[in-house]
Amino acid sequence: MKDVSSPVPALVIRRLWKSYGQNDVLKGVSLQVEPQEVVTIIGPSGSGKSTLLQCINFMEPFDDGEVIVNGKHIGYLPNTGSTRVRMPEKQLNLLRRDIGIVFQQYNLFPHLTVLGNVIEAPIHVRGLSREEAIARGRQQLDKVGLLVKQNAYPSELSGGQQQRVAIARALAMSPQLMLFDEVTSALDPELVGEVLATMRTLAQEGMTMIVVTHEMAFARDVSDRVIFMDDGNIVESGRPDVFFSNPTHDRSKAFLRRLN
Numbered sequence: 082m083k084d085v086s087s088p089v090p091a092l093v094i095r096r097l098w099k100s101y102g103q104n105d106v107l108k109g110v111s112l113q114v115e116p117q118e119v120v121t122i123i124g125p126s127g128s129g130k131s132t133l134l135q136c137i138n139f140m141e142p143f144d145d146g147e148v149i150v151n152g153k154h155i156g157y158l159p160n161t162g163s164t165r166v167r168m169p170e171k172q173l174n175l176l177r178r179d180i181g182i183v184f185q186q187y188n189l190f191p192h193l194t195v196l197g198n199v200i201e202a203p204i205h206v207r208g209l210s211r212e213e214a215i216a217r218g219r220q221q222l223d224k225v226g227l228l229v230k231q232n233a234y235p236s237e238l239s240g241g242q243q244q245r246v247a248i249a250r251a252l253a254m255s256p257q258l259m260l261f262d263e264v265t266s267a268l269d270p271e272l273v274g275e276v277l278a279t280m281r282t283l284a285q286e287g288m289t290m291i292v293v294t295h296e297m298a299f300a301r302d303v304s305d306r307v308i309f310m311d312d313g314n315i316v317e318s319g320r321p322d323v324f325f326s327n328p329t330h331d332r333s334k335a336f337l338r339r340l341n
């Protein structure tokens with residue numbers, strides 16, 4: 082018998098609106114991401130890329146629309162109509178455990194070792210035993226090539242190493258979806274490659290990823306889809322080879338021209 086079941090999308094965003102005061106920052110953004118898909122988001126500064134990522138885990142409450150992660154609504158209780166009811170914090174935090182997010186600033190705990198940073202949330206948020214968390218944490222550090230640094234403190238590491246620890250820390254929670262917000266933008270140029278290599282490996286292993294980046298080579302070579310945002314909208318979305326060789330929207334054309 083033919084299997085007619087389709088996999089649940091990793092992420093569905095429907096008509097998402099978000100403003101800061103009078104400033105409309107997201108203007109009805111819709112986006113669907115499939116399991117294991119790698120989507121890069123590019124676009125000018127101020128176009129709403131970071132806000133979009135932060136709405137996905139409801140770090141920033143959105144004003145209208147829906148966000149559904151692995152089939153589950155996040156942010157507001159479903160079917161509460163026009164009087165939307167914010168989810169209880171407990172329920173929100175349960176959903177957030179499945180979403181890893183890494184920022185430009187790595188924000189490691191300076192008083193904890195590398196391994197200490199990686200096991201903190203699995204113990205205190207996931208409720209893993211210390212032994213389990215250490216075993217899993219070491220695996221993740223190995224994956225980002227930093228097991229040898231497990232007992233070092235963040236201040237003893239380069240920026241690139243700290244960012245790889247931040248990625249390991251997010252992975253240690255066993256997320257189903259990873260969000261990256263310009264994670265290489267604060268790094269010295271010679272350290273960018275090692276972080277991108279880590280992300281590339283993660284993509285090849287089948288992690289579902291949304292990556293906001295200025296690294297066009299990464300977008301072109303690693304992602305399944307490139308999304309171009311401008312002024313609170315997705316104005317173009319397509320396969321990277323098509324997008325980079327033949328962008329259709331004037332805004333994306335102008336953006337790509339400026340890069341060359």
Ligand code: ADP
Nearest residue numbers: 101104106124125126127128129130131132133
């Ligand atoms: P991008 O990541 O594409 O550079 P952002 O999502 O950071 O864009 O910002 C989009 C718009 O929202 C900008 O106009 C920015 O000034 C505004 N904005 C972002 N965060 C805040 C905030 N916390 N408070 C007020 N305005 C904000």
Ligand code: MG
Nearest residue numbers: 130131132263
């Ligand atoms: Mg940003």
